[in-house]
Amino acid sequence: MSGNANFDQKVNHDSQNLSEVLGSRSSISGDDHTESDCKSNAEHNEEMTVPRTIGIIGAISFIVGTIIGSGIFISPKGVAEGSGSVAFSLCSWAICGIISMLAALCYAEMGCVIKASGADYAFLDAAFGSVLSFIFSWCWAMLLKPASMATLSLTCAQYILTPLFNDGCGDVPEDLKKILATFVLLTLIAINIYSVALAARIQIIFTAAKLLALVIIIIGGIVKLCQGFTENLATGFDGTETSPGVIALGFYSGMFAYDGWLNKFSFNFGINTRVNECN
Numbered sequence: 466m467s468g469n470a471n472f473d474q475k476v477n478h479d480s481q482n483l484s485e486v487l488g489s490r491s492s493i494s495g496d497d498h499t500e501s502d503c504k505s506n507a508e509h510n511e512e513m514t515v516p517r518t519i520g521i522i523g524a525i526s527f528i529v530g531t532i533i534g535s536g537i538f539i540s541p542k543g544v545a546e547g548s549g550s551v552a553f554s555l556c557s558w559a560i561c562g563i564i565s566m567l568a569a570l571c572y573a574e575m576g577c578v579i580k581a582s583g584a585d586y587a588f589l590d591a592a593f594g595s596v597l598s599f600i601f602s603w604c605w606a607m608l609l610k611p612a613s614m615a616t617l618s619l620t621c622a623q624y625i626l627t628p629l630f631n632d633g634c635g636d637v638p639e640d641l642k643k644i645l646a647t648f649v650l651l652t653l654i655a656i657n658i659y660s661v662a663l664a665a666r667i668q669i670i671f672t673a674a675k676l677l678a679l680v681i682i683i684i685g686g687i688v689k690l691c692q693g694f695t696e697n698l699a700t701g702f703d704g705t706e707t708s709p710g711v712i713a714l715g716f717y718s719g720m721f722a723y724d725g726w727l728n729k730f731s732f733n734f735g736i737n738t739r740v741n742e743c744n
Contacts (some may be wrong), residue, residue, distance in 0.1 A: 533675050535720045537722045539718075547711050547713070549707075557712075560716070625645060641739055
C-alpha cells in the first residue's frame with residue numbers, strides 16, 4: 466500500500482509539472498502572437514512614404530547642378546545690361562553671391578531644426594501657420610516654378626537650335642523653339658515619373674558636363690587675361706547705370722544665377738537615410 470501511494474504521488478507531481486510547462490509554452494506562444502499582431506497592425510497603419518533612392522552623389526549633383534544651372538549661362542547678359550560697366554558688373558556679382566550665401570546659411574540652420582520636406586512651405590507652415598504656407602505653395606506651383614521651368618526649357622531649346630540656324634539666314638523660328646522646349650520638358654517629366662534613381666543618374670551626367678563647360682570658360686578667360694586682353698577691365702566704372710529700376714533688374718538676373726541652394730530641402734524626401742544622418 467505504501468508503494469502504491471508513493472507511485473500515485475509521483476504521477477500527480479509529474480502531471481503537475483507537465484501542466485505548468487504546457488501552460489508556460491502557451492503563454493509564450495500567446496505573447497508572440499500578440500506581438501506579431503501588433504507589428505502587423507503597425508505595418509498596416511504605417512504612413513505611405515516615397516522611397517529614399519537618392520544617394521550622396523546624386524544629392525550633391527542635384528544641389529550643384531541646380532545652383533550651376535542654365536541661369537549661369539543666361540544671367541551674365543542681364544547683369545551686364547543692368548550694371549552698365551565692367552567694374553559695377555563685378556560688384557553686382559559679388560553682392561548677389563554674398564546675399565545668396567547668407568540666405569543659404571539661414572536655410573541650412575532652419576533645415577536642421579525643421580526636418581521636413583517642402584522647403585519654403587515647411588518653414589512657413591511652422592512659423593506662420595497653414596494659411597500663409599498654402600498661399601505660397603499655390604503661387605509657387607501655379608506661377609513661379611512653371612515660369613522658371615519654361616525659361617530654362619526655352620533656353621535649352623535656343624542652345625540646341627542656334628548652331629543649326631547660324632548660317633546668316635535668320636534667327637531660330639519661335640514656334641520651333643517652343644515645340645522643342647515643350648518636348649524637353651515633357652521628357653524630363655517622364656523620366657522623373659518613371660524613376661527617381663534614373664533622374665539622379667542623368668543629373669550627375671549633366672552636372673559634370675556643366676562643370677566642364679565652366680572650367681573651359683574660366684581657364685579660357687584667365688589665358689586671355691594673361692595674354693594681355695585687359696582693355697575691357699581698363700574702363701572701370703565708366704558708363705555705370707544710374708537708374709534704380711535697371712540696376713534692380715541686373716541684380717535680379719544675378720540672383721537668378723545663384724538660385725538653387727534652397728532645393729536641397731525641396732527634395733529632402735527622396736534622399737537616402739544615411740545622407741540625412743550625415744546632414
